[in-house]
Amino acid sequence: MTSGNLQPGDTACLQRADLDCLLQELKRAGYTVVGPVVRDQAIVYDRIESAEELPAGWTEVQEGGTYRLERRQDAAVFGFTVGPDSWKKFLNPPRTRLVEITRTADSFETRTPPAPTERYAFLGARACELQAIAIQDRVFINDTFTDPGYQARREQVFIVAVNCTQAASTCFCVSMNSGPRAAAGFDLALTEVLEENAHYFLVEVGTGAGAELFSGIPHRKASPEQRARARERVERTARSMGRQMETDGIKELLYDNLEHPRWAEVAGRCLTCANCTLVCPTCFCSTVEEVTDLTGDHAERWRRWDSCFTMDFSYIHGGHVRASTRSRYRQWLTHKLASWQDQFGTSGCVGCGRCITWCPVGIDLTEEVRAFRGPVKNS
Numbered sequence: 001m002t003s004g005n006l007q008p009g010d011t012a013c014l015q016r017a018d019l020d021c022l023l024q025e026l027k028r029a030g031y032t033v034v035g036p037v038v039r040d041q042a043i044v045y046d047r048i049e050s051a052e053e054l055p056a057g058w059t060e061v062q063e064g065g066t067y068r069l070e071r072r073q074d075a076a077v078f079g080f081t082v083g084p085d086s087w088k089k090f091l092n093p094p095r096t097r098l099v100e101i102t103r104t105a106d107s108f109e110t111r112t113p114p115a116p117t118e119r120y121a122f123l124g125a126r127a128c129e130l131q132a133i134a135i136q137d138r139v140f141i142n143d144t145f146t147d148p149g150y151q152a153r154r155e156q157v158f159i160v161a162v163n164c165t166q167a168a169s170t171c172f173c174v175s176m177n178s179g180p181r182a183a184a185g186f187d188l189a190l191t192e193v194l195e196e197n198a199h200y201f202l203v204e205v206g207t208g209a210g211a212e213l214f215s216g217i218p219h220r221k222a223s224p225e226q227r228a229r230a231r232e233r234v235e236r237t238a239r240s241m242g243r244q245m246e247t248d249g250i251k252e253l254l255y256d257n258l259e260h261p262r263w264a265e266v267a268g269r270c271l272t273c274a275n276c277t278l279v280c281p282t283c284f285c286s287t288v289e290e291v292t293d294l295t296g297d298h299a300e301r302w303r304r305w306d307s308c309f310t311m312d313f314s315y316i317h318g319g320h321v322r323a324s325t326r327s328r329y330r331q332w333l334t335h336k337l338a339s340w341q342d343q344f345g346t347s348g349c350v351g352c353g354r355c356i357t358w359c360p361v362g363i364d365l366t367e368e369v370r371a372f373r374g375p376v377k378n379s
Contacts, residue, residue: 013201277309
């Protein structure tokens with residue numbers, strides 16, 4: 001094994017036995033490492049201290065309304081796709097305190113929380129998730145207004161991406177041009193190669209920060225054969241997507257079918273439970289609530305995740321704008337795939353398939369889009 005200076009664009013080979021060296025180097029650099037772990041019969045993202053906590057030998061079985069873990073026949077560390085969590089819970093937490101107000105003798109004292117200082121290293125981010133982070137960057141940082149808390153967290157994140165070497169039956173990232181290979185948005189990217197007598201990771205250096213950190217970790221220069229094996233595994237994944245969605249003209253398709261009978265059909269199944277928006281890595285709807293203590297001397301304002309599927313989300317003085325399930329599902333799908341493009345210049349969907357897997361009744365947005373391309377229109 002050797003170590004040495006690397007540059008963005010270089011590739012190296014990291015042996016499976018040395019994966020923990022990467023994790024420990026991240027910790028030494030001052031990062032809180034967050035990665036996939038098995039918990040509550042799912043693979044979720046949480047803080048980890050060593051590579052032994054990663055879900056080696058586990059995979060998922062996903063379908064509409066179905067998710068379960070299964071043991072693999074090998075010891076692949078990243079032999080799964082995505083679970084119910086997304087990285088947005090670290091960048092845009094489900095609950096954020098905005099301000100505290102305390103009564104004083106003759107006035108009120110306000111205090112805003114200090115800027116977040118914790119530095120996260122995301123270990124195991126998939127290509128579709130990197131695109132989701134870029135979409136949320138567009139919303140919270142690169143739009144008219146900047147969210148200071150999101151910006152403070154985002155600027156300190158180190159990302160170790162993982163290229164997918166298998167696809168779930170609910171994946172359609174190829175349709176959304178978001179995977180399975182990470183093209184940008186990472187400091188380091190890993191591709192796992194597991195063969196009969198070899199287990200290693202091809203490491204692609206994405207940034208100067210990634211090069212600096214990885215240069216101190218034992219590694220070898222990747223051979224042409226190793227690069228080819230890694231590339232073949234990702235290409236095979238791209239050919240095995242479980243879903244497809246035709247995106248040509250999709251914005252106009254949805255705008256032209258706002259009264260399509262399919263909306264009523266899907267509303268007959270939809271529970272408006274908001275699962276799809278909560279697991280979605282790009283949804284960002286929120287509400288603000290204010291609470292006080294019993295004395296009335298102390299009040300706090302909090303922002304928390306909300307959903308366009310809740311009745312109160314569209315409440316305006318005098319009533320609810322979207323009172324029916326039909327109107328709320330239509331709002332979600334048309335915003336995600338159509339009006340999001342008008343607002344932010346991109347689709348709001350990255351093809352991760354979470355909304356399909358975690359919908360209790362298995363509603364599939366790729367199936368809904370196909371229905372609108374059928375012969376019935378505006379009837």
